[in-house]
Amino acid sequence: MAGLSLQCAACKAQFRSVEEAQGHAELTKHADFQESTEPVLNLVCVTCGKPCRTQTEKDLHTKRTLHTEFSDKTAEAAKPIVLESPNVGASTSGNVSEANPARNEWIVAEMVQPEVNKELLAELESMGFATPRATRALHFTGASDIETAVSWIVDHEDDPDIDEMPLVAAETGNTAMQPLLTPEEAKIKAHELRERARKKKQEEESRMEREREKERIRIGKELQEARRKEEQQERERLMIFRKAEKDEERRAREKIRQKLEEDKAERRRKLGLPPEDPKPADSSPAPALAPAPEEEKKPFLPIRPASKAEQMRECLRSLKQAHKEEDANVKRAFQTLLTYIGNVVRAPDEEKFRKIRLTNPSFQERVGRFKGGEHLLELCGFEKDAGGEFLIIPREKVDNILLQTASKELNSAIVNPFFGIL
Known part of the structure; x- marks a missing residue:
């Protein structure tokens, strides 16, 4: 069978003509070529029209461009190899390197870009x-x-x-790697590729725009929901604040009413009047009564003893009124007292929470220097030890209900801006 290609004995590369082998020899310095009955592959990429001469070249092209469809036109391009060259007048032996020196003159042919x-x-x-x-x-x-x-x-x-710079034989130029398309076909193919790339770009931009629009809508909904929750929480806080104001106002009115009643009873006592106005006298004369003993002449005052909660509230109110110019420090003192009491409520068995050193600089700075701070702790059950150095509340005297009442009064004094004003 006639030879269809020349094969390099060193790298096994195949060439369609002596000129191609000459260019390979100039680039690689390989000089041993043999005639082969296997044709050079001509695998044409269906997508871009690039011809691939070997399976390796095809795999590389697929890896770079992801084009997987190729048309095998090897049979159409396969022609018997012509070993004669204008510069060679010897026989066409199978092994080119073994011919006489005159036959190898094609190896040094002119190479061009x-x-x-x-x-x-x-x-x-x-x-x-x-x-x-x-x-x-x-x-x-x-x-x-x-x-x-x-x-x-x-x-x-x-x-x-x-x-x-790559070099090829001057006679062949770049024929080995020229695409198998006419100029008109190449223009049409290039136009199709550009249109395909443009459409793909437009589709990608449209998809990205849709994604961005969805993201904008999602963010807008999240912001709207967050704003709604914030407004709801603000309304709830305002309702709690107004309720605290009303409770404080009601307690203030009640306290004023009680004070007026106590003042009225005190004035009647000083004037020697009975605790209540006497009823209208009957028309019939009343029988004479024996004078009452001295101890029975004391008028009865209808004054109920103040509860612990009222005593705590009055203590806090007095403390705040006595230090009007130090509103921030007073609030800090209330918060410190609330911390002491809260620790006892949460861990009544912990002795360190039930014992406060009066000479502690932090305690003196936050609570001790305010008149009424120690008194509130004593109302909660704390007692001074024998040396007067500590405030201690014994474990058996821990009254959670009393401590919770104190916590409630302290919290009201902290959050209510009108506390102590009325």
Whole structure:
């Protein structure tokens, strides 16, 4: 069977003509070529039209471009190899390197730069790629677009000869790697690829815009819901504040009423009047009564003893009124007292919570220097020890209900801005 290609004995590369083998020998210094009955593959990419000469070249093209459909036109391009060359007048032996020296003159034929697309070359150079590197990319890919050439440069940037200008035989130029399309077909193909890329870009932009719109709607709903919750919480806080104000106002009115009644009873006592106004006298004369003993002449005062809660409230009110100019420090004292009492409620068995050193600088700075601070703790059950150095509440005297009442009064004094004013 006639030879269909020349095969390099060193790297097993196949070539369609002596000129191609000559270019390979000049680039690689390989000089041993043999005639082969296997044709050079001609696998044409259906998508971009690039011809691939080997299965490895096809795999690399698929990896770079993701094009997987190829048309096998090897049979159409397979022709018997012609070993004669204008510079060679010897016989066509199978092993070229074994022929006489005159037959190997084709090895030193003139080598020139390959012809590539000037516009694409200029565009690659404007992107910062060196001329040899850009020329290699366009030559070895037969690229008709920038993306393929750039991908080739990225994949081969570590090659040792990446910045060397490629050379081909002067007689063949770049015929080995020219695309199998006419200029008109290449233009049509390039136009189709551009349109496809433009449509793909438009679809991607539309998809991204839809995603952005969905994200804007989602964020808007979240902000609206957060604003609604914040307004609801603000309304609840306002209702609690107003309720506390009304409770404080009611307690103030009740206290004023009780004070008026006590003052009225005290005035009647000083004037020697009975606790209540006497009823209208009957028309019949009343029988004479024996004078009452001295101890029975004391008038009865209808004054009920103040409860613990009222005593605590009065203590806190007096403390705040006595230090009107130190509102922030008074509030800090109330919070410190609330902490002491809360610790006892939460852990009544902890002795460290039931014992307060009166000489402690922190206690004196926050509570002790205010008149009424120690008194409130005593109302809660704390007692001074024998040396007067500590306030201690025995475990058996811990009254959770009393301590919770004190916590409630302290909390009211802290949150109510009108506490102690009325």
